[in-house]
Amino acid sequence: MAAPTLATQRLILRAHTQYDFAACCALWADPELTRFIGGRPSTPEEVWQRLLRYAGMWSLIGYGYFLATDRQTGLPVGEFGLADFHRDISPPLGDRPEAGWIMLPGHHGKGLAHEAMSAVLDWADATMPRTVCMIDPANAPSLRLAAKLGYVEYDRTTYKDNPTILHARSAL
Template sequence: MNRSRLTGAPVVETERLRLRPHRASDHTAMQAVWSDPVVVRHVGGQPSTPEETWGRLLRYAGLWHLLGYGYFAVEDRATGAYVGDVGIADFNRAIDPPLGDTPEAGWVLGAGWHGRGYGAEAVGALLGWADGALGRGLACIVEPENEASLRIARRHGFVDTGTTAYKGATVAVLRRPAP
């Protein structure tokens, strides 16, 4: 792993993917992902505007400075194409019961990358990094209809702990114990 001088975020590589710090130049590709109705149907349901995506990109970059962990841009190693985002955050969500001080893992991939194992590969790389760097238990929230993300979470050791309401939707809360 290499550390970026600007963000402190590491670079993590798998056979097919590179998890790296976000760059301002990611905005256009990130917007394509976050404005796609297929992608966001289980993540709030509303496509993001360019302004909202820019705010998300800034938030992802800022997490590393404030918390020492955050979100990665995921790119295809062979082509450099932007695949999506994966990371760990404290979004201070207003859910009950609260996640407390448990960091929250999350992932979103562009629709063109769905169904080919990229999500599981990216999450596996993220968790491999997190186990070594953080050594803490993690949580994630997933809409119950998002079967692909639930499979990824369970495959990587997240266990269902119940459901709760978040922003008008029911979400499954899953937790993964510390390594």
């Protein structure tokens, strides 16, 4: 399945392309953004593998991550979407799609992450009755966003030796 293009008032959410590599390297190189996602900036090699993984998810499982760009400037804002990473975590996430998001710091506090993830979840609600997400307990902005999106905590555990909170959301 090819990724759809989603449009919101301020954003275009689309599939990544090879031409997004430099922008994604800049996004994933930011230590502020990655401190709760892997704990360190990603190398260009890791970013390239991520882009390939995104394309593979769309073709194999019919969902994945979108690159969100500003409608007026066309510049990247962040990445938002759903995935199945087959995480080795207890309790297991099962076959429920896992929501995730990352956004460049210059766009924080403007409601763009909520706008983007609302579009993703509106699209997903037709075929995915339940989604999950996992968030570091120290990541207050993501915890607030998850709550606004309708995610509810259902467990606390560890993942790769780091504390994490598991949340679930049923389609609205």
